[in-house]
Amino acid sequence: MLSWEFPPEIVGGLGVVVYELSKKLLEIGVEVYIALPVNPKNGDEIFKDKIISLFEREVSVGVYDSLRYMKETRALSRDLSMFEFVKEYTKKCVERCKSMDFDIIHAHDWITFPAGLELKRITNKPLILHVHSTEFDRAGGGKGNEYVHEIERLSFLNCDKIIAVSNLVKERIVKEYGIDENKVSVVHNAIDFNAKVPQRTQNKPYKVVMYVGRLSWMKGVDFFLKAAKIVSDNYKNVRFVIVGKGEMMEDLINESIRLGIADKVSFEGYVNREEVIKRYYPYADVLVVPSRSEPFGLIALEAAHCSLPVVISKQSGVSEVLNHALKVDYWDVEDMAEKIVSLLKYEALNKEIQKNTNKEVKEITWQRKANEVIKIYKEVL
Amino acid sequence: MVSVIFYLHIHQPYRVRRYRIFDICKGKYYWDIKKNKEILDRVVRKSYLPTTNILIDLMKKYEKFKVSFSITGTVLEQLMENKYNNVIDNLRKIVDMGGEVVDETYYHSLSFLYSEEEFKEQVKMHNEIINDVFGYDPKIFRNTELVYSNEIGKMVEKMGYKGILAEGHEKILKNKSPAFIYKGKDINLKILLRNYRLSDDIAFRFSLYTWEEFPLTADKFAQWVSAYNGNGEVVNLFMDFETFGEHQWHETGILEFLKHVPKEILKHKDNEFITPSEAIRKYKAKEEVDVPFISSWADTERDLSAWLGNDMQKYALHSVYALEKDVKESNNKYLIEEWRKLQISDHFYFMCTKWFADGDVHKYFNPYETPYDAFINYMNILEDLRERVKKEKVNERDAALKILSDVPLGKEFYFVNGKIAKNIKELMIEIKNLSRNEFKHHVNRNKNDFYNWIKDVVGDDELSIKIKKVRSKAQIIREINKRIKDLKEKI
Numbered sequence: 104m105l106s107w108e109f110p111p112e113i114v115g116g117l118g119v120v121v122y123e124l125s126k127k128l129l130e131i132g133v134e135v136y137i138a139l140p141v142n143p144k145n146g147d148e149i150f151k152d153k154i155i156s157l158f159e160r161e162v163s164v165g166v167y168d169s170l171r172y173m174k175e176t177r178a179l180s181r182d183l184s185m186f187e188f189v190k191e192y193t194k195k196c197v198e199r200c201k202s203m204d205f206d207i208i209h210a211h212d213w214i215t216f217p218a219g220l221e222l223k224r225i226t227n228k229p230l231i232l233h234v235h236s237t238e239f240d241r242a243g244g245g246k247g248n249e250y251v252h253e254i255e256r257l258s259f260l261n262c263d264k265i266i267a268v269s270n271l272v273k274e275r276i277v278k279e280y281g282i283d284e285n286k287v288s289v290v291h292n293a294i295d296f297n298a299k300v301p302q303r304t305q306n307k308p309y310k311v312v313m314y315v316g317r318l319s320w321m322k323g324v325d326f327f328l329k330a331a332k333i334v335s336d337n338y339k340n341v342r343f344v345i346v347g348k349g350e351m352m353e354d355l356i357n358e359s360i361r362l363g364i365a366d367k368v369s370f371e372g373y374v375n376r377e378e379v380i381k382r383y384y385p386y387a388d389v390l391v392v393p394s395r396s397e398p399f400g401l402i403a404l405e406a407a408h409c410s411l412p413v414v415i416s417k418q419s420g421v422s423e424v425l426n427h428a429l430k431v432d433y434w435d436v437e438d439m440a441e442k443i444v445s446l447l448k449y450e451a452l453n454k455e456i457q458k459n460t461n462k463e464v465k466e467i468t469w470q471r472k473a474n475e476v477i478k479i480y481k482e483v484l
Numbered sequence: 485m486v487s488v489i490f491y492l493h494i495h496q497p498y499r500v501r502r503y504r505i506f507d508i509c510k511g512k513y514y515w516d517i518k519k520n521k522e523i524l525d526r527v528v529r530k531s532y533l534p535t536t537n538i539l540i541d542l543m544k545k546y547e548k549f550k551v552s553f554s555i556t557g558t559v560l561e562q563l564m565e566n567k568y569n570n571v572i573d574n575l576r577k578i579v580d581m582g583g584e585v586v587d588e589t590y591y592h593s594l595s596f597l598y599s600e601e602e603f604k605e606q607v608k609m610h611n612e613i614i615n616d617v618f619g620y621d622p623k624i625f626r627n628t629e630l631v632y633s634n635e636i637g638k639m640v641e642k643m644g645y646k647g648i649l650a651e652g653h654e655k656i657l658k659n660k661s662p663a664f665i666y667k668g669k670d671i672n673l674k675i676l677l678r679n680y681r682l683s684d685d686i687a688f689r690f691s692l693y694t695w696e697e698f699p700l701t702a703d704k705f706a707q708w709v710s711a712y713n714g715n716g717e718v719v720n721l722f723m724d725f726e727t728f729g730e731h732q733w734h735e736t737g738i739l740e741f742l743k744h745v746p747k748e749i750l751k752h753k754d755n756e757f758i759t760p761s762e763a764i765r766k767y768k769a770k771e772e773v774d775v776p777f778i779s780s781w782a783d784t785e786r787d788l789s790a791w792l793g794n795d796m797q798k799y800a801l802h803s804v805y806a807l808e809k810d811v812k813e814s815n816n817k818y819l820i821e822e823w824r825k826l827q828i829s830d831h832f833y834f835m836c837t838k839w840f841a842d843g844d845v846h847k848y849f850n851p852y853e854t855p856y857d858a859f860i861n862y863m864n865i866l867e868d869l870r871e872r873v874k875k876e877k878v879n880e881r882d883a884a885l886k887i888l889s890d891v892p893l894g895k896e897f898y899f900v901n902g903k904i905a906k907n908i909k910e911l912m913i914e915i916k917n918l919s920r921n922e923f924k925h926h927v928n929r930n931k932n933d934f935y936n937w938i939k940d941v942v943g944d945d946e947l948s949i950k951i952k953k954v955r956s957k958a959q960i961i962r963e964i965n966k967r968i969k970d971l972k973e974k975i
Contacts, residue, residue, distance in 0.1 A: 427837070441504055441506075
């Protein structure tokens with residue numbers, strides 16, 4: 104298993120998925136070794152002796168931001184820390200792993216793909232690529248960084264099997280990268296929710312609509328604000344809470360002022376996951392996932408576990424597994440607003456969705472997903 | 485002897501259009517005219533017309549073949565609006581040839597659960613339209629979705645019906661056979677219980693190729709019916725009219741089956757077809773059935789969970805009936821009609837979540853993407869109606885205030901005795917003080933000054949009409965006094 108992040112140091116869903124999936128596979132009895140940049144700080148017993156830490160000293164990976172790197176690869180002489188990192192990861196990973204005894208290489212997203220390809224070339228073992236998002240998604244619909252795009256394309260062509268986290272991602276791989284659809288299987292992400300679900304906050308002076316996630320263009324938070332404006336025109340007692348940070352923060356604050364709802368929107372900045380579950384979800388009445396494109400969207404499953412109704416963009420992978428969430432086209436802010444208002448206004452609707460999403464999310468477990476992955480392993484062996 | 489009761493139910497709802505939150509109070513029309521017409525056109529073409537034609541032919545051909553039906557006000561209205569006189573004429577022919585029409589609620593509603601008054605009014609409306617259109621006065625009742633309970637039985641008997649149709653499910657029967665006539669607990673109302681096995685063999689399983697009895701032929705079915713000889717008196721085949729040509733498409737051979745099944749059943753000389761009324765005259769009630777719960781013909785649960793299974797449905801239903809008092813007090817015929825159309829049970833059925841996750845079984849009937857969309861859409865419309873009712877109330881209040889207030893300067897009423905009245909209260913007081921002759925001066929065979937003043941200056945048509953032809957002083961005073969009291973209540 105090749106990954107570049109692992110809890111607790113995570114920036115997105117990938118690290119969580121690698122963690123949960125490997126853990127379940129280990130429990131089932133699959134021998135899993137995880138090649139990571141550094142040894143993670145969580146002391147899970149099950150991962151003892153299973154982590155291959157590649158770098159001696161700590162490296163800070165940070166967030167790979169497609170839009171930022173897009174220009175920079177055109178001039179390769181500039182500071183390319185991300186690409187340097189990929190080179191280093193590849194080199195060290197191949198060095199350490201090539202003589203190990205294993206049957207399958209399972210690599211997560213483009214950063215680890217070169218290492219996966221090189222290992223496959225040397226060892227002749229089957230390579231499975233697990234795609235959490237493509238460059239196409241990260242660039243928000245454009246081709247994105249040509250270099251990354253090319254790494255992805257070549258890897259897709261030369262691997263044995265691709266696992267996409269949603270049909271949405273699969274479609275991208277097939278359409279944008281010209282890959283045979285039979286080569287791509289979908290294994291949706293899941294959630295094993297162990298955290299205690301706190302009681303809903305009682306006696307709030309107003310209803311709360313929440314966004315949780317990075318404040319990037321792709322996440323569609325600007326549509327959330329546009330919908331918020333319409334919501335506050337149609338429902339008096341309401342506040343909007345935005346949890347997360349990102350490059351759009353300033354634009355979004357300005358937008359909320361321009362829309363005349365600045366007094367109703369609060370920007371909370373980054374809040375860690377435990378805090379979100381413990382303090383923010385119980386305070387909210389609706390969670391909105393307004394992404395322009397969301398390969399999956401684990402947050403919606405988390406909210407469902409906490410019995411928080413979600414309005415999710417149809418352009419998200421998670422909408423493929425949550426039947427009972429309310430779904431909207433991210434650009435249809437009127438529809439988004441109407442669904443939010445209805446959830447605020449009608450307790451019966453809110454409760455019904457809470458009940459039904461909570462029920463269905465409990466069926467979306469890593470146990471099931473691990474079995475699907477094992478089935479794919481058997482296909483390539 | 486086996487008497488077959490072949491009864492069909494005809495219903496189409498008024499479907500509502502997409503009604504967004506932003507449409508509230510904008511005067512947007514509720515009903516999806518295009519879709520309603522589209523579906524009606526299709527059902528008429530595929531089912532109502534060909535099937536009624538076949539039924540008429542069968543009744544002509546076989547003297548012993550009879551069919552009974554009920555038809556909701558909502559589909560009857562739509563047939564008339566869209567000039568489907570051919571369908572209505574066909575149904576009339578069926579009635580004229582001895583077919584029976586069964587009563588139900590005009591709006592295919594669940595009103596019996598929420599308002600006895602509304603339920604009775606809708607049944608009365610239905611009875612009237614059936615009398616009008618078919619010249620037939622039904623004595624048998626069927627409730628929406630064949631819902632029955634002890635309580636409903638009592639209510640329906642009190643309304644003068646002799647019999648009621650219900651579901652012949654084990655929940656009611658408890659090992660008794662549906663092939664007899666029963667009666668309600670502690671009442672004389674006869675109950676005809678649907679033979680759901682034989683009915684559903686046609687309605688649901690006819691084209692089900694995984695069914696071990698597939699394909700169902702007319703003679704095979706007739707044998708099953710005849711098998712009741714010796715251990716039953718009635719075989720109650722109750723189903724949706726749309727079974728023939730719409731639920732089961734023409735291509736499945738359902739219409740051919742219908743053409744042949746009476747002949748095959750009547751081949752057995754002890755078999756016959758009768759109507760529900762004939763059945764309850766012919767057979768005694770075997771015993772009482774006790775139904776302390778609500779039973780229906782719907783789904784495997786035989787209850788109302790498809791309409792009332794979740795909180796959204798309960799809330800929506802509760803909300804529409806909560807408007808009853810205000811809507812009725814508005815006295816606005818149009819508002820009352822809109823409100824009643826919003827009681828059609830189909831609206832709530834579309835909000836059902838129990839099948840939503842596991843597939844498309846009911847999707848065919850549901851115009852919404854999700855049950856939540858159905859709920860949101862419906863609640864938006866209901867809010868619009870609520871606002872309209874509120875406005876109507878405000879209007880009434882304004883009108884009442886205007887009538888009670890002083891008339892403009894120079895428009896006062898001048899009495900022959902020199903007194904002056906600025907409003908109807910003063911008018912009433914001064915009339916009291918008039919002598920007989922003075923009164924006669926204003927009210928006589930040739931004129932009624934009070935009427936004129938109230939009509940033209942005060943502008944109260946209702947009161948003016950009431951006193952127009954009155955010549956008695958005491959009665960005029962009484963009428964004005966009563967009117968003032970009524971108006972004051974509205975303020």
